[in-house]
Amino acid sequence: MSTELVTMNIGPIHPSTHGVFRMRVTFDGETIIDAEPIIGYLHRGSEKLAEERTYTQIVTLTDRMDYTASMTNNQAYILSVEKLAGIKPAERGVWLRMIAAELQRIAAHSVAIGFLINDLGAWHTPLLYLLREREKILELFEMMCGARITNSYLRPGGVFMDAPDEFWPSLNRFLDEMPERLNDIENLLTDNEIIVSRTQNVAVLNKEDAINASITGPMLRASGVDWDLRHRNPYDFYDKVSFRRPLGTVGDNNDRYLVRLHEIRESLKIIEQCLDLIEPGPIKPEEVPFLVRPDEGDSYVPIEAPKGELGFYLVSDGGISPFRCHVRAPSLMNLTLLRDMVIGYKIADLFVTFGSVDVNMGEVDR
Amino acid sequence: MGPARDSFLFEIVYCHLSKDPSCDSVRYINFSFIPVELNWLSFSLTAFFWIFAFVNAALISVLMLIWGERRLIGKFQARLGPNRWGPLGLFTPIADAIKVMFKEDVEPTLSDKLIYVLAPILMVVPVFMIFPVIPYGAKSFLTNISVGVVFVLAITSINSLSVLMAGWASGNRFAIIGGIRAVAMLLSYEIPMGISAAGVVIIAGSLSLSEVVEAQIIPNAIFQPLGFLVFLVASTAELNRSPFDITEAESELVAGYMTDYSSMKFGLFYLGEFMATIASSAVIVTFYLSGWRGPSFLPIPGEFWFFAKWIGVIAIFIWFRATFPRLRIDQIMSLAWKGLFELSLINILVIALTMAIWPDPTSTQLLFMTGINWAVFIGSIYIFGKILSPNLTGNKIDKRKVVYGLD
């Protein structure tokens, strides 16, 4: 009896794809033979728009690229601008930047883990527990800069305004409560036999493939490669704080989930150390003009965003807008390997793998 | 007429209708107007009254379960459930029902219209037949069939036929695949259910449900924990609930058997699943949690204990749904055939051996048998975990730890 291969389109609108993402999947019975991703449904022309706007106005554009992690987008862009224009940032501004970036890392990893478990079928319970913690972080952001998600908190030279007085006790309260909540979530998820049997040894990615395909971020560290830009190319004051890099051993979905969970704990440690080291002072140097006008040249400063290595390549021709702005988006680079990871496994594993790669379509399509 | 008069519920209504002298002691109020010659009239009126009451009670309890499940899952997730319509959101099921009824009934062009229409009806109607058979109190049942256990198990397996009909009649290639997968799962979990029920029957000595309840001096959940666990897991799978809800979640990708149904036909599937949940909980309470029996030193009627345990078992089903993610289909089949089947065989073997050695146990012997059953329970789960579970699924599993990078 002959069988035939079935080609199906998992459309841009689907409850399990995080954003508008289309895949054309061919499978034989239950096993996947081919999975072709088709992207571009969220393209908004951010890079072209950036050529028309001044350097401070582009900060609002960068918020909206990876919309679950605005602070780190801002940080990557502002570091590039500072290197291009030769601005030396103020110390307190840098410490505030680091606190904001690490809080954002906790929020982005919470979203990633929550939606991964949601794709596995737990009816929103772990997702809601993690979003409850993320709500507290978003309230902290609202205190700092007035908006919860699209922050535009950073400016060339530092941050735009100092944190208010009610921020510090709330931050301390958050730091006290978070480790117990994480223990709760670990009890619920990590040893759960159902999650273990659905995610272990599924979609394995080994070291050589990961390095050859320029994967970065938690996905790379889950495959066992010891690479974190905060340790290798330290930017801001990351060389003054100490934290560890969690690594996986096998490189399957379970490792990617565990690496993100442990990175949340490391971020809490970094924030506590920043709180000890921060000093009162100006948040932006006085001589930074309103309209930044850098000399001709180009710059690229990559940072460790929650999704991987994020960098803005800026070319300036001496005016108030950049001549060219290109974004090295980690989600797009990590997405190229989805097809190879998924071939040979079952249909039900497709969405779990996609969730563990942790893609944000705003960043893929810009 | 004889078996019907055993039932307390039947007696109450019958005696207040008929002037039959044999039930003089039961009449509370001296109100009866149908003479003895027209006994068939009072008999049929009583029967119709109780059928009406049971059907309505079943439907209303489904409405209450819809409300209860959504609010309880909300509390598990640290949020409120529906609370806008009516005080505490009590009118939400009415809004749900209106929504389902007013949707457009889209019918695909099919080859088999008859089967398409019959499938949701077949899902709902047989479940009504479970409610009259279950003893709610010492003599509160509607009929006392002498083969109650087999009857109940047979009815819970009709829904696999309905699923197959729904998948086939949709004419959609993915619905057929979804339907066949669902039927495979449902049939595989019938067998551990049946064998665990056999363990209950050995203790009771007869197949009748009221005998099963009366023979439980220690509740069967404590006496045979392995059987209880197997029956609970198999029931969850029979109801298509989490963690076995691949059919409801539409296989996360491919259409499930229900996709081509809309409006009231989908509403009937929904209704059937909830009613089956309530019926299965009643069955579990009867088999394993000693039905209407409660501590005898309290002057509370048996019906109260039954309802309390009933709500508890439904809450356990909802608790499972709120906590566990989904299993893949091949993992579900492995669990049934490589796990639950063997555990239920071990269970019935141990029970049969112990009942053969001590056919009429005194209370100390009962406690000793309970101890043996618990030792077998823990031992077999341990061995099952060590030997079977690393190879239970398609992929190997191991103990995973996170290492940290060296500086």
Add this chain to the structure above:
Amino acid sequence: MFGIGLLKGLFTTLKNLFGPVFTVQYPNKKVGLLGALKFHKKTPANFIKTQPKDFVKSLAGLHEVPEYPDQATRFRGQDFNWFEDRCTGCASCAKYCPLGIIKIETKPSTRDAKEGSSYDIDVFDIDIGRCMFCGLCVEACPFDALHMGSGFERANEKRNGLVIPVDELRTAIKTPSTWFRPQMENKNYRPKENDAEIKDYRDIGRHEKPSDDELTERWVNER
């Protein structure tokens, strides 16, 4: 042992069952009798006397009281607060908006010149339908005339209704948020309190207006 992870998960969910709920029931929530007494801050007898219908509704659990989430003072709201007396019509805000939403039309001043004069402003429209509330216009204003508001309920049925015309900006109640206005934060200003309206344009700037003696010194005596 197999199943310990599942049991741990079950107990975690059970613990959260008896924990607090984190829903904020915006815009109003239904309360029973105790919640109604707590919200209105009345004794039971007073409550029955002054609000009999609400008392009956609260017995059934149907009395609605408003509830809003906590809002930070720096919240960038959806309305804008504009102090005309401070505005000179320089249109820095319009130039700095990344989307070009603010529309300003001015003509030369018809007022007496005091120490420099500002333009007469005919049109000052802000289109909220396309605004992204980034606040760069507020950051750009050199005279602290434009501030972000603190409200967020400006939904409208028509797209034209989303444009804030200059008349509404002139006459609205002004409760600005403290975004990029450190002088308001130093005064501990809270826009969501009951008497938070700013009536006088002099209360809001970051520079003090010089006194008459200083003005005479600067403009008259040094010439």
